[in-house]
Amino acid sequence: MTATGAPAARAGLPARVAGRHTGTWAVYRAERRKLSSQLAVRLLALICVLGPFLFAAVLKVQSGSPTDDLFGVWVHSSGYALSLVVLTFAGSWGFPLMAGIVTGDMFSAEDRYGTWKMLLTRSCTRRDLFVGKLLVAATFSLGLLLVTAVASIAAGVLLVGNQSLVSLSGTLFSPGRSLGLVLLSWLLCAPPTLAFASLAALLSITTRNGIMGVVGPGLAALAMQLLLLVGAGVWAHSLLVGSAFGGWHALFTEHPFYGQLAVAIAVSVLWTVACLAISWSILRGRDFAGTPVVRRQGWGMPVRVVLALAAVVTFLAIAGNWGPAGVTSARLQASLTPTFNNLTLIQQRELGRTVPPGAKLDIVPTCSRRGSTPRGPGDWICTMNVFIPQPGAVPFQQTPVTYDVSVDSDGCYKAQSPPSFIGQQTMRDAQGRSVINPLYTIYGCLNILRGG
């Protein structure tokens, strides 16, 4: 800036303040103002605040529960389960869509309105604009995430209650521990949310098309969910940033496993850095030659991007079997057996029977996968052979309980047994109240990265 002052001084002009290079934070303030004035963002914020309360209210007036979710069966039993159900839905669809709405049109809108040249002729550099816009996108994305987290916890606690939470290992977590873990789980969704925001920025800059930028992250999330259904390998699945939203599951087991959590965070960071690096290289070298917007908004670039994404999806589908299988018989048995044990103890206590502390059932599990391959996600059959002590000549009564287990590629599973084995979905507790039968459907997660 020294060069600036010299001619002015020579010409006798007074030093001027306006027009001086103002930097990233000036862009940040301006972009924040722009984004907060957009109707879509305001509506999104409203949904984030009211959505969890509406969801809780609907659950309150009906007896059913979202049984497809890991904690869905417990939404009437603990307010924290409700927050985790909201978090699961947000991880599948909410966060990618939110990232698209906040970030997807942030750059392409400048093309649509023809305002790049107005911005770039002010007192800020391309780098300032790029960084400033991204900071605003991150602020709004994380802000909305936190708002949803607080709203869902508040809705759960206020409308359901501050009860203990049944973990994915069938143990009870105290309300305090549950609150801490739920908050931590929401925070752990921040890295993949930022990764999807970066993807939205990349699509926005590359295609210069707002629709692609807004819808693209949601489509990418859908594609990733479909890819997670293909193949049994761990490597390609772990590289999909969509799977990173499930990293928090590891916290809700009796013995938390942090390997998957670390991989989820690392993959999120990798996606974020890659998307932003490509975005910046494109924006930095771009000529703002003022080609009419109507020509820019053509379908040529979006079609090329879609074709490129299709190629990537095909490649990942082929790569789905790369690496070791995360779901094996041994791992499933090691996870399901203690969970079944713990839930049985909970059930017995609720039925009013005395269960000594540290009681443990004598269980011999056998798990086998349906289909041609003995490993990988999919449908399994597990039989829990429970040996119950009894008086008489035969010291044990063998009671087999068979579960149909559906295992996802991230290692989380849902096990269901016919009512003839474990009773109906609801049962009467010792006080005669209708409560959830904990053994009716078992949810759990196994560590797919564990050795052996």
Place this chain on the structure above:
Amino acid sequence: MFSIAAASERFSFNHVVLDRGVAEPRRHRPVRSGDDRARDPRVLTLGGALSGAEPPPPSRRLGRDGGGLGRYGDRVAAVRASGLVKRFGTTCALDSVDLVVEEGEVRGLLGPNGAGKTTLLRILFGLVRADAGSVELFGRKVGPADSGALEGVSGFVEDPSFYPYLSGRANLELLAELDGGATRERVDGVLERVGLGARGADRVSGYSTGMKQRLGIAASLLRAPRALLLDEPTAGLDPAGVREVGALVRELSAEGVAIVLSSHQIAEIEGVCDTFTVLRRGRRVWDGTVAALRAQAPASAYRLATSDDRRALEIAKHRPGVRPEPSLGDGLVLAVEEGQLDSYVLALGQAGVAVRRLELARSPLESMFFALTGESATAPESPSAVGEPALAGT
């Protein structure tokens, strides 16, 4: 009528050519003394409010009178572009174009559509990278990734664009934010100055083209520019708006602001420019002062309607300094040298031919412009009144 090649040979460029062939503009407009400026409340109040500048000190004003500061070797030019080349595919948009603009100078950047004016301005703003050549603004190199070089430089390229879902005032506040912020009074001041004070709270989506143009000028003034680059600033403006822009340009120029006005119609800006650079197909075909251009310009052309056009044409053919030209519509088009118009009209009267309409079809500068750029001289219909350029300062 003469061709470009003939014109290039015929005109003697009586300006001084400096490094890289850039012509030094010769100031023809009388510069007011410092005392005159100090007594002029319009300049002090409007100019100060709009640009944030204080009146230049006496030493600088003396310099503009020819005290030695006018030469480029003595100080850094506001704008200095050297040997700019830009190609878009096989099309050469700019071919070794030079441009130098001093502080306080108003330079008209002229050329027909596609001549390269907007590309040149984009390169000056750093929006487009030149394939060759360099740009300095107040001595700072301009590059696409460094808008910091634009400190003190403002303006717009093509149509000024804004966020349609925001009001005019909100758009200005947002742009001001990028420059470090501005007070509400300042935003209101520039809105008032461009005639949008009453519509500042309306959304830009409801603005007309002319209103957006005014808002673009307001956005440029918000930065307190030392150099103002305006791409066809009068496009879409009504006559009053055009006049106001002319007045504004004069005021800012008097404060020392270097101004580049691009246009494809010389009639719009000839009244406010000190110097002209004329582009044709990406090449600079003229660079010099208005006086030099005017001195070498051919005769004016007038459109004439009489009670007996055939008789009037016969008289014209026998009058010295009057030359009939092809006319596309009714009436006559005559090229009339300076001083010959009155005697010709008197001759028509003496011959019993009544003059029903007489208007300037083409000023000398327009004739020159058409010759330099190779455009048809009979095509444009000038809306100007006789002897009055459209963008004349008040």
